[in-house]
Amino acid sequence: MRxxxxxxxxxLTSLTVAVTSGQLIIETKTYVVALGFYWLFSTLYSHLAVIVKKGNVSMDYGVTYSISMGIFAGPLGIFILETLYRFTVYIIRKATKTADEEEFYHSLYNIGSFALNSSIAYYLFHTIYPIFETVPLGFWIVMIILVTIMSLSSDIYLIILFSLMGDIKTTKDAIDFIKSRSILDMGKIIFSNGLLLMFLQSEQWEMLIGLFLLNYLVSRSFMEKNQSIQHKLERDKFEQMAYTDFLTEVYNRAYMDKTMVQLNQSGEQLGIIVTDIDSFKRINDTYNHAVGDRVIQHFAATIQSYLDDTDFLFRSGGEEFTIFLRNRSYQECVTLIEQMKDGIMHKPAAAEYKSNEILLQHTASFGLYYYKACDAMDIKKAYVHADNLLLKAKDSGKNRLVSKNGLTDLPLSLRYTTNN
Structure with missing residues (x-):
């Protein structure tokens, strides 16, 4: 209610200022022409505004042209324009079922705030412009002053509104809100309104229409590019979700299969490693699955810390993980896995159990198969070899690495890539 x-x-304040200001300060015919253009293009621009919800209020972020009309036509002229334009948008949103529940009050707020601000700009312009009239670029200095003041007053209205709603509670919140205003947006408002005011005062309607159309095309192009980028980001996010393991945030089995297809005939020398946590079932049985999940998370993070950006880590199932090492020799792969194995053994996982923090030391076994991706062997077969080597590591006492250099099984002409 407040x-x-x-x-x-x-x-009501903006209405009072408009009514008490007297009649239109320009000829009715000129005003009607200007009103028609401003109403038409403002309505056209309305669907290009970025709408952001702030509490119970929808905020439209877009360039406003009210200041130029306010200075040109006076308080009554701008109030008529804002009322006509805002209620046109209101009717359109109602008809298209895109209106908020409080759309009527949003329209009243927009009329009141923009008409009042533009009326203030009218009085300030005619007060300070004579002072700057003879100063180089004096007109633009005045426009900068006006837009700065109008932006601040607009922020004050919103701060009062959000304070009543409880969204702004401290002075710091209010200051942060003011700081959030874009300088670039203010620049667009300054130069757009300055040029429009010049065209209005000289009644250069072709130039005025041209500027409106230019702004519309630029805004439309920017919006479409922004939407394209947003759609790509959303697609990338959904793809990431589809290929990411929910528990460890490393790649999942689906992405492993996709990567296998990509690398299968790449000609790269790859280290295919299959690893899992030793005696993991005992951890679950002794504690619980939440503790087990924490150990899996810790295990994945520890492995990831040893890998480069070009390597791949996948959770291939349960406590089992698969690693693709790239751009390394066989001996470099062996050395890295040994370091990884020792790091896991000496870095226990922290977990909470019965309201107490516990440290769980654990080990892992590894099977490494090193080979060259080519027609001679499918990568899935290489993966099976690595999995069998893991089983040998388990059978030989766990916390071990069993590896094989598959290049020795290939003819000499196929063992090396052309850049080696």
Whole structure:
């Protein structure tokens, strides 16, 4: 109720300023032409605005052209424009079922705030412009001053609104809100309104229409590019979710299969490693699955810390993980896995059990098969070899690495890539 009362008060204040200002300060015919263009293009621009919800209020982020019309036509002229434009948008949103529940009050707020701000700009312009009229670039200095003041007053209205709603509670919150305003957006408002005001004052309607169309095309192009980028980000996010293991945040088995296809005939020399946590069932049985999950997370993070950006780590099932090492010789792969094995053994996992933090020391076994991806052997067969080597490591006492250099099984002409 307090929010609605504030909005009504703001609207009535702008209405009072408009009515008490007297008649239009320009000829009716000129005003009607300008009103038609501003109403048409403002309505056209309305679907290009970025709408952001702040509490119970929808905020439209877009370039406003009210200041130029306010200075040109005076308080009454800008109030008529804002009322016509905002209620046109209101009717369109109602008809297209895109209106919020409080769309009527949002329209009243927009009319009140923009009309009042533009009325203030009218009085300030005619007060300070004579001072700067003879100064080089004096007109633009005045426009910078006006837009800065109008931006600050607009922020004050919103701060009062959000304070009544409870979204802004401290002075710091209010200052942070003011700081969030974009300087670039203010620059667009300054130069767009400055040029429009020049065209209005000289009644250069072709130039005015041209500027409106230019701004529309630029805004439309920017919006479409922004939407394209947003859609790509969303697609990438969904793809990442589809290929990411929910527990460890490393790649999952589906992505492993996809990567196998990509690497199968790449001609790369690869280290295929299959590893899992030794005696993991005992951890689950002794504690619980939540503790077991924490150990798996720790295990994955420890392995990942040893890998380069070009390597791949997959959770291939349960406590089992698969690693693809790239750009390394066989001996370099063996050395890295030995370091990894020792690091796991000496770095226990922290977990919470019965409200106490516990440290769980654990080990892992590894099977490494090193080979060259080519027609002579499918990568899936190489993976099976690595899995069998893991079983040998388990059978020989765990916490071990069993490896094989598969290049020795290939003809000499196929053992090395061309860049070795």
């Amino acid at each position: 929010v609605k009362l504030f909005i009504i008060l703001l609207f």
